[in-house]
Amino acid sequence: MNYLKHFRTGIIEENPVFVKLLALCPLLAVTTSATNGLAMGLSTTAVMIGACTVVSILRKLIPNEIRIASFVIIIAGFVTILQLMMQAYLPPAINEALGIYIPLIVVNCILFARVELFASKNNPFATIVDALSMGLGFTVGLVIIGIIREFLGAGSIFGLELNRNASTHMLVMIMAPGAFFTLGGLIMIKNFYQLNKRRS
Numbered sequence: 790m791n792y793l794k795h796f797r798t799g800i801i802e803e804n805p806v807f808v809k810l811l812a813l814c815p816l817l818a819v820t821t822s823a824t825n826g827l828a829m830g831l832s833t834t835a836v837m838i839g840a841c842t843v844v845s846i847l848r849k850l851i852p853n854e855i856r857i858a859s860f861v862i863i864i865a866g867f868v869t870i871l872q873l874m875m876q877a878y879l880p881p882a883i884n885e886a887l888g889i890y891i892p893l894i895v896v897n898c899i900l901f902a903r904v905e906l907f908a909s910k911n912n913p914f915a916t917i918v919d920a921l922s923m924g925l926g927f928t929v930g931l932v933i934i935g936i937i938r939e940f941l942g943a944g945s946i947f948g949l950e951l952n953r954n955a956s957t958h959m960l961v962m963i964m965a966p967g968a969f970f971t972l973g974g975l976i977m978i979k980n981f982y983q984l985n986k987r988r989s
Contacts (some may be wrong), residue, residue, distance in 0.1 A: 792918045794883045806930025807979055811899045812879050815890040817929060817968035823947045825886045828879070830928025832871055832887070837920040839867040842906035845916035848909045865895045899927060900903025906951075937971050938962045941972030 805811045820826045840863050851859045872891050875884055894900065903923055908916045936946050942963030944952030952958070959969050
């Protein structure tokens with residue numbers, strides 16, 4: 790297996806946000822700012838690496854009949870650890886912004902896809918590469934959407950004010966419709982670029 794190529798695939802060719810369109814619920818809900826997008830992406834990545842690694846190590850010991858239940862328990866364990874650590878060490882504002890979406894990582898379709906399709910069939914090292922790749926791809930997607938929405942809606946990026954003229958802020962961008970506009974626009978640009986690349 791070419792680990793470098795596989796790592797690149799998860800971030801670019803099979804990006805969970807812009808290509809696979811997975812986990813849209815937390816993606817659209819928490820990307821009102823780049824900081825929230827980064828926190829959610831890194832949280833999901835941490836759980837994915839931990840859960841996928843454990844599943845890969847135990848893959849030959851888990852009976853096929855109870856594999857889904859086993860995956861849920863393993864993922865839920867890592868989500869619980871993550872949530873307790875976030876409550877202990879992160880600013881309360883980030884916990885409030887992410888809200889219910891941290892516990893919902895347990896049923897995140899990206900996690901289940903990687904656990905079922907990859908971790909349960911491959912060795913731990915390959916699994917860590919895959920989980921890190923997909924997790925970073927998800928994080929990159931959330932941060933890009935968060936930056937665009939935060940800048941257009943509030944005139945700032947990562948909380949740093951860049952545009953103080955409130956009359957030019959598009960408040961719709963930090964509301965629910967803004968998430969759909971941003972995601973749709975980015976996918977349109979990606980598809981347009983790929984189409985032109987194929988033609989040339």
